[in-house]
Amino acid sequence: DTAVSQTPKYLVTQMGNDKSIKCEQNLGHDTMYWYKQDSKKFLKIMFSYNNKELIINETVPNRFSPKSPDKAHLNLHINSLELGDSAVYFCASSQDSTGGAFFGQGTRLTVV
Amino acid sequence: EDQVTQSPEALRLQEGESSSLNCSYTVSGLRGLFWYRQDPGKGPEFLFTLYSAGEEKEKERLKATLTKKESFLHITAPKPEDSATYLCAVEGSSNTGKLIFGQGTTLQVKP
Numbered sequence: 441d442t443a444v445s446q447t448p449k450y451l452v453t454q455m456g457n458d459k460s461i462k463c464e465q466n467l468g469h470d471t472m473y474w475y476k477q478d479s480k481k482f483l484k485i486m487f488s489y490n491n492k493e494l495i496i497n498e499t500v501p502n503r504f505s506p507k508s509p510d511k512a513h514l515n516l517h518i519n520s521l522e523l524g525d526s527a528v529y530f531c532a533s534s535q536d537s538t539g540g541a542f543f544g545q546g547t548r549l550t551v552v
Numbered sequence: 553e554d555q556v557t558q559s560p561e562a563l564r565l566q567e568g569e570s571s572s573l574n575c576s577y578t579v580s581g582l583r584g585l586f587w588y589r590q591d592p593g594k595g596p597e598f599l600f601t602l603y604s605a606g607e608e609k610e611k612e613r614l615k616a617t618l619t620k621k622e623s624f625l626h627i628t629a630p631k632p633e634d635s636a637t638y639l640c641a642v643e644g645s646s647n648t649g650k651l652i653f654g655q656g657t658t659l660q661v662k663p
Contacts, residue, residue: 444595480655481590481637481655483641483651484653485650485651490649496649496650530595530596532595540584540651541651542598543597544595545593545595546593546594546595
């Protein structure tokens with residue numbers, strides 16, 4: 441069974457479109473995250489939720505909006521996509537709001 | 553500001569040739585230092601957590617150690633399947649729940 445799963449794995453879309461990435465974890469963890477990995481493989485946190493409550497909100501454009509319907513799901517909606525949004529987006533989860541996280545397989549977003 | 557620097561950026565080894573990867577960090581109040589392995593096209597895979605200077609953890613051919621300023625990931629007699637990018641991350645007391653990652657070391661082990 442996949443611990444942290446994201447869909448879709450690949451996403452190619454045009455500038456200006458709105459898209460969503462879904463994430464689910466079956467580990468029973470309380471905290472979920474979105475990380476962005478740029479072309480240089482550098483991973484940076486975007487958001488974290490603990491029991492559906494927003495805990496961390498890094499300096500991310502307002503076009504990015506996370507939504508957590510329950511503690512096992514954390515979705516990422518992106519409005520008005522720009523070329524610079526092209527990256528790999530990783531969902532992750534951890535038992536509490538500290539400690540090492542377990543990552544999903546990533547969603548490669550390409551904006552054309 | 554919490555910061556992590558990994559070296560070298562890339563490392564090529566022959567199978568069986570042991571070596572070490574370095575992770576230097578600055579953090580206010582270390583809550584944990586984490587090592588991950590990332591294969592191409594996949595998410596980071598959790599390897600170790602270290603919490604205090606002097607602590608060591610081992611898993612197969614990998615051994616992670618921690619001092620107050622850096623961590624080492626020692627790879628003993630590596631095999632080609634150890635080829636991957638190894639990521640180091642820290643969590644500080646002023647950034648609870650936020651992992652600060654280094655840029656990674658890409659390891660290639662040739663048979």
